[in-house]
Amino acid sequence: MSETVKNSLLFGLVAVLFIGTGFMQSWNVSLQILNMALISAIMALGVNLQWGFAGLFNVGVMGFVAVGGLAVVLTSLPPTPGAWVIGGAWRILLALLLGALTMVATVTAYKRLPKGRLRTLVMFGLLIGGFFLYRAMFLPGAGVVEAINPSALGNIGGINPGGLENYKDHGYMTILGWGLGGLLAAGLAWMIGKTALGLRSDYLAIATLGIAEIVIAVMKNEDWLARGVKNVNGLPRPVPYEIDLQESASFIARADSWGIDVATASSITVKLGYSLMFSAVLILIFVAAQLALKSPWGRMMRAIRDNEVAAEAMGKNVTARHLQIFVLGSAVCGIAGAMMTTLDGQLTPGSYQPLRFTFLIWVMVIVGGSGNNLGAVLGGFLIYFLWIQVEPIGTWLMQIVTSGMADDSGLKKHLLDSAAHMRLFTMGIVLLLVLRFSPRGLIPEK
Amino acid sequence: MDFINALVVLSNFVLIPAVAYGSQLALGALGVTLIYGILRFSNFAHGDTMAFGSMIAVLLTWWFQSMGLSLGPLPTALLALPFAILGTMALVLLIDRSVYRFYRQQKAKPVILVIVSMGVMFVLNGLVRFIIGPGDQRFADGERFIISVREFKALTGLPEGLAIKTTQGITVVVAFVAVVLLFWFLNRTRTGKSMRAYSDNEDLALLSGINPERVVIYTWLIVAALTTTAGVLYGLDKTFKPFVYFQLLLPIFASAIVGGLGNPLGAIAGGFVIAFSEVTITYAWKKVLVYLMPEGLEPTGLVQLLSTDYKFAVSFVILIVVLLFKPTGLFKGKSV
Numbered sequence: 001m002s003e004t005v006k007n008s009l010l011f012g013l014v015a016v017l018f019i020g021t022g023f024m025q026s027w028n029v030s031l032q033i034l035n036m037a038l039i040s041a042i043m044a045l046g047v048n049l050q051w052g053f054a055g056l057f058n059v060g061v062m063g064f065v066a067v068g069g070l071a072v073v074l075t076s077l078p079p080t081p082g083a084w085v086i087g088g089a090w091r092i093l094l095a096l097l098l099g100a101l102t103m104v105a106t107v108t109a110y111k112r113l114p115k116g117r118l119r120t121l122v123m124f125g126l127l128i129g130g131f132f133l134y135r136a137m138f139l140p141g142a143g144v145v146e147a148i149n150p151s152a153l154g155n156i157g158g159i160n161p162g163g164l165e166n167y168k169d170h171g172y173m174t175i176l177g178w179g180l181g182g183l184l185a186a187g188l189a190w191m192i193g194k195t196a197l198g199l200r201s202d203y204l205a206i207a208t209l210g211i212a213e214i215v216i217a218v219m220k221n222e223d224w225l226a227r228g229v230k231n232v233n234g235l236p237r238p239v240p241y242e243i244d245l246q247e248s249a250s251f252i253a254r255a256d257s258w259g260i261d262v263a264t265a266s267s268i269t270v271k272l273g274y275s276l277m278f279s280a281v282l283i284l285i286f287v288a289a290q291l292a293l294k295s296p297w298g299r300m301m302r303a304i305r306d307n308e309v310a311a312e313a314m315g316k317n318v319t320a321r322h323l324q325i326f327v328l329g330s331a332v333c334g335i336a337g338a339m340m341t342t343l344d345g346q347l348t349p350g351s352y353q354p355l356r357f358t359f360l361i362w363v364m365v366i367v368g369g370s371g372n373n374l375g376a377v378l379g380g381f382l383i384y385f386l387w388i389q390v391e392p393i394g395t396w397l398m399q400i401v402t403s404g405m406a407d408d409s410g411l412k413k414h415l416l417d418s419a420a421h422m423r424l425f426t427m428g429i430v431l432l433l434v435l436r437f438s439p440r441g442l443i444p445e446k
Numbered sequence: 447m448d449f450i451n452a453l454v455v456l457s458n459f460v461l462i463p464a465v466a467y468g469s470q471l472a473l474g475a476l477g478v479t480l481i482y483g484i485l486r487f488s489n490f491a492h493g494d495t496m497a498f499g500s501m502i503a504v505l506l507t508w509w510f511q512s513m514g515l516s517l518g519p520l521p522t523a524l525l526a527l528p529f530a531i532l533g534t535m536a537l538v539l540l541i542d543r544s545v546y547r548f549y550r551q552q553k554a555k556p557v558i559l560v561i562v563s564m565g566v567m568f569v570l571n572g573l574v575r576f577i578i579g580p581g582d583q584r585f586a587d588g589e590r591f592i593i594s595v596r597e598f599k600a601l602t603g604l605p606e607g608l609a610i611k612t613t614q615g616i617t618v619v620v621a622f623v624a625v626v627l628l629f630w631f632l633n634r635t636r637t638g639k640s641m642r643a644y645s646d647n648e649d650l651a652l653l654s655g656i657n658p659e660r661v662v663i664y665t666w667l668i669v670a671a672l673t674t675t676a677g678v679l680y681g682l683d684k685t686f687k688p689f690v691y692f693q694l695l696l697p698i699f700a701s702a703i704v705g706g707l708g709n710p711l712g713a714i715a716g717g718f719v720i721a722f723s724e725v726t727i728t729y730a731w732k733k734v735l736v737y738l739m740p741e742g743l744e745p746t747g748l749v750q751l752l753s754t755d756y757k758f759a760v761s762f763v764i765l766i767v768v769l770l771f772k773p774t775g776l777f778k779g780k781s782v
Contacts, residue, residue, distance in 0.1 A: 055557075195769075196769070201557050202487075202556070203703070205488065206699045206703065209695070209699075210758065210765065213693070213696060214756075217756055217758060220755065221755045354692070355568070355571065355692075359564055359567070359568065363565075417579070418575070418576045418579065421579075421580070422576070423572070424569075424572030424575065425569055425573060426572070427572075428567070428568025428571075429565075429569060431564065432562065432566070435562055
């Protein structure tokens, strides 16, 4: 079987799965899964850039995804009235600037001063002094912002020009957030990469694992930023609202001509709108990644991955190239994270779980085929579909297993209730089986 | 007098909790470090192995409690611990046979083994949630305090109280016994010596006739005992919740790396370094300072450097600092 035929068959299988869901469950469910699958495919492309191209082991995907989500809030919300005063948000910004300056000064001291007790003392002094200065600047500012109508606002808001009344008319601002999400994730990745790249691969893994937890902790606790665990709801959308569609005469006429009821037609139209936008981004990133892989730059990356010492001997700056691709891959994850928050219409820091947003993406890349962009995309679609559909399948299986038991049996109840946890188990088994019997994935690297 | 009061407050809120937490971390980090030293990969499934072992202990404890078995003032979980360890040993040997051994024979790169351990992590996590559910489970019983605040105040007449929870006492004692046993095993027995030899230099060890599969089996057995003990002690001290064990992965790895991966002594030191920094940095120092500072200079705020929600950040920062300035850890570990 030639490669093209095999790949077409695999993608055909994915299409059948989604169309089957459309007929068996509903087109709404099918499109809903498809939208998240598109986003997952983009995340998988990002991880594939790092792991497949460069062999970098990043287990902090969740952090970059969450930062992307934060960017959407920062662009698409209107600035909170009263927050941008000297004692409020500007003071917070100044405090953050002070914090950054402290770090720069410390690093400069470390590099410029000769090794010895003086250097240690200066560095400690700078760090401790800078920390207290930062806290003194920061806390009152955050207090002022968080005190503004805490039950509804209490955050700095974003840069939406519509103001509190009309910000939902400026839905395009969320798309701006996708770009900012990529930039924020890239900045974060640069900071991690600067410190942890060049150390061994396990250490990068632990460092990224840690930074992801810290990003989530910051988003949960810094209420002035995006309301913390109080969540941000009602983000504007780049697509029309179902309610507006249902009230528009032309849309009702069109739905009638299709022969479906208006409510279903409106929600399908909205979801299709998202699907189109996400597909466009996916295709764009896929083509870019594909071109990069085939370019001299991509060949250099794979050469570094396969033999660092040889590549270094050929005059390649391994650490710099690693940093480059680490930043790029993380930016892609950030963009995907921003798209996800746009799709949800809300930011809920409590919902970010490492198993779902880091390790599941890894399963996608490994199952699809690390080092192959097409494989990563396939893995994204297939694994996300499984992740969602294992739950109903598990419940159905459990119903069959328990059908012989008495209705009041505790075991039956327990088994039915636990069926939802089947998905983690299934993902682990899938990953282990692929690693054992087809370690190069469904679509192996050429 | 003020000084003694300050000391009592400090012990109550910082020293005692940190010692207990440090012992738990040290036991966890010992497991990570042993696997790294012998099997040469970072085991991401460690936290979930811990959760699995503790889950067995929780279930057995409930069973014992329903039968009326108890240890009097001591928690019933201690009675369940040996059986839980046996169960975890069976589990890790099964996993090693069915999963890891294949890659060992293939001489796969360490990073592949790390990814494999990610798969094991998923499976174990799913199993634990499937069997016991994702919620909080309480299984501590027996006497709650060795000495309670009221008893301490009555005993000493000081205005500040000091409480030592039974679980904290047990944690320290059990961890101490476990560490002594481990070092006796590693330093005095033939198998322990062959393990150290294998960890130091694989080729030389093979050359002198050490059976690598035997070493690996013993390593897993010891790791199972250590992780289950750590997990049960942590669960007794706080509560049992599967996700918390997953999150413990970060401080445990930080402890192992800070101490020097592959070095058991370092793992213990690392555990205490991480625990003490986490507790001291997230503790509100006001009460202690009020006693220590001269009148008029007492702090008005809480004097808490970081909120407790950022405790992961503390272990992370220490980890990064050690990695930057001393990549092999405080005690010389491996740097493969």
